[in-house]
Amino acid sequence: MNYYLGVDIGTSSVKSLLMDAEGHVAGTSQVGYDIIKSRPEYAEQDMEQLWEAARKTIADVVRRYPEEAAQIRGISYSGQMHGLVMTDENGSLIRNAIIWADQRSQAEIHKIYDIVGEDAYRSVALNSLSTGFLIASLMWVKEHEPENYEKIRYIMLPKDYIRFRMCGEYGTDMSDASSGAIFDTKQRRWAWELIDSLRIDRQIFPTCHESCEVVGTVSRACAEATGLKCGIRVACGGGDTLMQAVGNGIISPGVLSANIGTACQISGGFNEPLYDEAYRTNTFCHVKKDLWMLMGAHLSGGVAMKWLMNQILYMDTFDEMTALASKAPAGSEGLLFLPYLSGERTPYNDPDAKGIYFGMTLRHGREHMIRSTMEGIVFGLRTSIEIFKGLGIEYSKIIASGGGARGQLFLEMQADIFDCDIYTNVGNEQAGIGAAITAAVACGEYADYEEACARLVRMKDTVVTPNRENQKYYEEQFAVYRELYGHNKDLFHMKGSYGEGM
Numbered sequence: 001m002n003y004y005l006g007v008d009i010g011t012s013s014v015k016s017l018l019m020d021a022e023g024h025v026a027g028t029s030q031v032g033y034d035i036i037k038s039r040p041e042y043a044e045q046d047m048e049q050l051w052e053a054a055r056k057t058i059a060d061v062v063r064r065y066p067e068e069a070a071q072i073r074g075i076s077y078s079g080q081m082h083g084l085v086m087t088d089e090n091g092s093l094i095r096n097a098i099i100w101a102d103q104r105s106q107a108e109i110h111k112i113y114d115i116v117g118e119d120a121y122r123s124v125a126l127n128s129l130s131t132g133f134l135i136a137s138l139m140w141v142k143e144h145e146p147e148n149y150e151k152i153r154y155i156m157l158p159k160d161y162i163r164f165r166m167c168g169e170y171g172t173d174m175s176d177a178s179s180g181a182i183f184d185t186k187q188r189r190w191a192w193e194l195i196d197s198l199r200i201d202r203q204i205f206p207t208c209h210e211s212c213e214v215v216g217t218v219s220r221a222c223a224e225a226t227g228l229k230c231g232i233r234v235a236c237g238g239g240d241t242l243m244q245a246v247g248n249g250i251i252s253p254g255v256l257s258a259n260i261g262t263a264c265q266i267s268g269g270f271n272e273p274l275y276d277e278a279y280r281t282n283t284f285c286h287v288k289k290d291l292w293m294l295m296g297a298h299l300s301g302g303v304a305m306k307w308l309m310n311q312i313l314y315m316d317t318f319d320e321m322t323a324l325a326s327k328a329p330a331g332s333e334g335l336l337f338l339p340y341l342s343g344e345r346t347p348y349n350d351p352d353a354k355g356i357y358f359g360m361t362l363r364h365g366r367e368h369m370i371r372s373t374m375e376g377i378v379f380g381l382r383t384s385i386e387i388f389k390g391l392g393i394e395y396s397k398i399i400a401s402g403g404g405a406r407g408q409l410f411l412e413m414q415a416d417i418f419d420c421d422i423y424t425n426v427g428n429e430q431a432g433i434g435a436a437i438t439a440a441v442a443c444g445e446y447a448d449y450e451e452a453c454a455r456l457v458r459m460k461d462t463v464v465t466p467n468r469e470n471q472k473y474y475e476e477q478f479a480v481y482r483e484l485y486g487h488n489k490d491l492f493h494m495k496g497s498y499g500e501g502m
Contacts (some may be wrong), residue, residue, distance in 0.1 A: 099132065126273060152201075260377060266381050274393075296381070313366055335358070
């Protein structure tokens with residue numbers, strides 16, 4: 001039996017997943033790490049630490065499943081999107097990666113638009129620029145760290161560096177490259193005209209591949225560090241949202257994914273590069289040449305729950321939190337949470353937006369705070385669904401993934417707030433499964449993604465359906481939720497005593 005390894009490089013951990021050619025997961029391994037925040041608006045990670053975490057998970061899987069690991073035929077990757085990794089001519093890291101959650105580059109975004117023109121830029125990238133995107137971070141380095149900028153030989157995204165350490169080849173894929181927002185998303189190539197306008201050297205941009213292209217083989221150094229066999233084929237892989245889509249079988253129109261991870265997203269696959277003309281959403285290349293993804297991205301998902309658990313309520317586990325939240329009624333008795341703890345991308349693209357608990361009274365307790373936080377996360381996703389509907393997008397079902405697929409209460413909230421049946425995958429690690437499927441397609445185990453997903457992706461028999469009584473409360477709450485940002489926007493942008501944005 002052939003086996004395939006999916007390596008998922010996330011924001012909080014690396015997970016490696018070993019899957020056979022029939023879709024059965026033999027085992028997984030996970031190693032965690034943190035975001036480096038030397039200033040409130042900064043978000044960085046040490047890629048050497050991420051490589052060591054990846055190495056440990058791979059070595060652990062190889063050690064625990066030696067017979068299966070001996071039959072690994074291919075490896076691929078899922079990775080946190082948007083972030084900037086820079087290496088010098090020797091392949092050495094120049095500085096920490098600046099990742100998606102970083103908020104330092106607002107001035108650089110304005111400068112880019114001043115040079116190119118906002119409408120001209122967005123018409124090529126099909127995206128508005130956001131802090132934390134590769135090009136905004138690169139321009140920040142150019143402006144504030146010229147000594148580091150001058151050392152750059154290649155730029156890449158986080159997963160690409162892990163792949164480089166495993167096979168020694170530079171490169172990236174269309175999905176991750178398009179998420180860097182210096183990409184001609186329709187033509188599936190670097191936006192060379194924009195790059196030239198910004199006076200950036202073309203040579204620092206690596207070759208782009210489709211996700212299932214084989215780009216190298218496991219090197220001797222990687223084999224010695226992990227226990228893998230030399231010569232195993234290595235596929236390019238893709239951004240985590242795209243790989244989650246593959247793991248859920250979303251490789252054609254008609255189905256949406258609702259992912260709640262550290263951040264959260266609503267996304268779908270389309271046979272043309274659909275985009276919102278107001279650029280409230282993101283349009284990226286999907287995993288094959290005739291497919292694109294439309295995505296609504298929200299910056300606070302599970303991170304809001306983690307913040308509430310560790311810094312506010314001092315509770316021990318998410319299970320403990322959700323058990324307590326289930327004691328509060330739908331709508332949290334009028335308590336609403338605006339989940340903009342790290343700013344927000346969809347629909348406002350505002351790094352200065354802030355979180356709010358609105359409607360709090362003496363009758364509210366911990367159970368209401370937890371439930372309203374969960375509801376606020378799902379309300380955020382609902383705003384993206386409303387944009388999708390406005391674009392005429394039709395869908396038959398929504399598949400929940402990430403942490404939002406692992407608890408009944410989150411699933412029920414999604415069904416009620418989205419007014420749609422919610423499906424879940426048999427497996428819990430859709431991004432890792434998507435990466436392993438990509439490796440299988442790359443190695444010829446399956447002719448294409450369609451055949452692979454039809455054979456390997458399995459949904460649970462249970463479907464969570466909307467509760468009509470709860471929907472009444474949620475519709476009322478959602479109407480108020482949509483007003484909160486507009487009524488507080490000016491306050492968010494005041495310069496004052498708290499936060500970098502005030």
